[in-house]
Amino acid sequence: xxxxxxxxxxxxxxxxxxxxxxxxxxxxxxxxxxxxxxxxxxxxxxxxxxxxxxxxxxxxxxxxxxxxxxxxxxxxxxxxxxxxxxxxxxxxxxxxxxxxxxxxxxxxxxxxxxxxxxxxxxxxxxxxxxxxxxxxxxxxxxxxxxxxxxxxxxxxxxxxxxxxxxxxxxxxxxxxxxxxxxxxxxxxxxxxxxxxxxxxxxx
Numbered sequence: 001x002x003x004x005x006x007x008x009x010x011x012x013x014x015x016x017x018x019x020x021x022x023x024x025x026x027x028x029x030x031x032x033x034x035x036x037x038x039x040x041x042x043x044x045x046x047x048x049x050x051x052x053x054x055x056x057x058x059x060x061x062x063x064x065x066x067x068x069x070x071x072x073x074x075x076x077x078x079x080x081x082x083x084x085x086x087x088x089x090x091x092x093x094x095x096x097x098x099x100x101x102x103x104x105x106x107x108x109x110x111x112x113x114x115x116x117x118x119x120x121x122x123x124x125x126x127x128x129x130x131x132x133x134x135x136x137x138x139x140x141x142x143x144x145x146x147x148x149x150x151x152x153x154x155x156x157x158x159x160x161x162x163x164x165x166x167x168x169x170x171x172x173x174x175x176x177x178x179x180x181x182x183x184x185x186x187x188x189x190x191x192x193x194x195x196x197x198x199x200x201x202x203x
Contacts, residue, residue: 012032030045042065042069060093091120098114102134107137114127162188166181
C-alpha cells in the first residue's frame with residue numbers, strides 16, 4: 001500500500017511542477033501526506049487546493065484533520081464546521097470533528113457529532129467502537145456495552161471489540177458471557193496479551 005501511495009505522490013508532484021494549483025493533485029497529495037502523518041505538508045497541499053475551490057467540503061474536512069494533527073484545534077474546528085455547513089449530508093466532517101473534540105476532552109460534544117456520523121454511515125464499525133469507548137469514559141457502561149455488541153454483530157472477528165465487550169460484561173457481573181467473548185477473542189488472536197491476562201483472572 002505504501003508503494004502505491006508513493007507512486008501516486010510522485011505522479012502528483014510531476015503534475016504540480018507544471019501546474020502548482022492543480023486541484024486534484026493537491027487534494028490527493030494532501031490526503032497521502034495526511035495518511036503518512038506529515039501534517040505540515042498536508043496542510044500546504046490543502047491550502048493550495050482551497051485557493052482554487054474554497055468551498056470544497058472534502059478538502060475542508062481533510063484540512064481539519066491536518067490542523068488537528070498540528071494541534072491547531074480552533075482552526076481545525078472552524079474548517080470542519082465550514083465543511084458541515086456546505087454539505088450536511090457529507091459524513092466525514094462529523095467524524096473528524098468528533099476526533100478533534102476527543103483530543104480537547106469535550107466528550108459529550110464528541111458523542112453528538114459521532115452520532116451524526118453514524119446516522120449517515122451506520123455500518124462503520126470503527127465509528128461505533130469509538131462511540132463505545134467514549135460512553136465508557138463517560139461512565140455509561142450499559143450504553144458502552146450496547147454499542148460494543150453492535151460492533152461485534154457487524155464484525156464478529158474484531159478482537160478489540162471482543163476484548164472490550166468481555167471487560168464491560170465482567171465489570172457488570174456477567175462473567176459467563178464475558179468469558180465467552182474473551183475466549184473468542186483469544187482464539188482469533190493468540191498474541192492478545194490483555195485477553196490472556198483477563199482470562200487468567202477467570203480461570
